[in-house]
Amino acid sequence: MSDTSRGKGSCLCGEVSFIANNASKSVGACHCNMCRKWGGGPFMAVDCGPNVTFEGEENISVFNSSQWAERGYCNKCGSHLFYRLKANKQHMMAAGLFDDNLLFEFDHQVFIDEKPSYYCFSNKTNEMTGHEVFSRYRSPSE
Numbered sequence: 001m002s003d004t005s006r007g008k009g010s011c012l013c014g015e016v017s018f019i020a021n022n023a024s025k026s027v028g029a030c031h032c033n034m035c036r037k038w039g040g041g042p043f044m045a046v047d048c049g050p051n052v053t054f055e056g057e058e059n060i061s062v063f064n065s066s067q068w069a070e071r072g073y074c075n076k077c078g079s080h081l082f083y084r085l086k087a088n089k090q091h092m093m094a095a096g097l098f099d100d101n102l103l104f105e106f107d108h109q110v111f112i113d114e115k116p117s118y119y120c121f122s123n124k125t126n127e128m129t130g131h132e133v134f135s136r137y138r139s140p141s142e
């Protein structure tokens, strides 16, 4: 994807803040059933890799959402913070948390096959089905 930059952000109540040293400039939306259950709608996220530092970590609760990933949220205000891969600690930070989002470009959507028909983004983006995502990211060890 595109190059990265340093981004910072916080949850709604401010008890959790973070610095992502290698935040991607591209924003992705995930339409999968789990993300939509979790957030009430598609999950808009920024790939920040493993290099994310948090303040107020005691206010982060982590939900073990699958064998390979977990989801963090602020236990004071309920803001969704990240989807994180257990194997390499890659953080997909929720796009809405960032204080400065001028550089972001919404350029990809995943699990497009699980998107309900009642909404549709008009942005021109790359789209991948769940099957395409899994076959692209499945690690050889699994």
Ligand SMILES: [Zn+2]
Pocket: 011, 012, 013, 014, 015, 016, 074, 075, 076, 077, 078, 079
């Ligand atoms: Zn909070």
Ligand SMILES: [Zn+2]
Pocket: 030, 031, 032, 033, 034, 035, 036, 043, 111
């Ligand atoms: Zn998802």
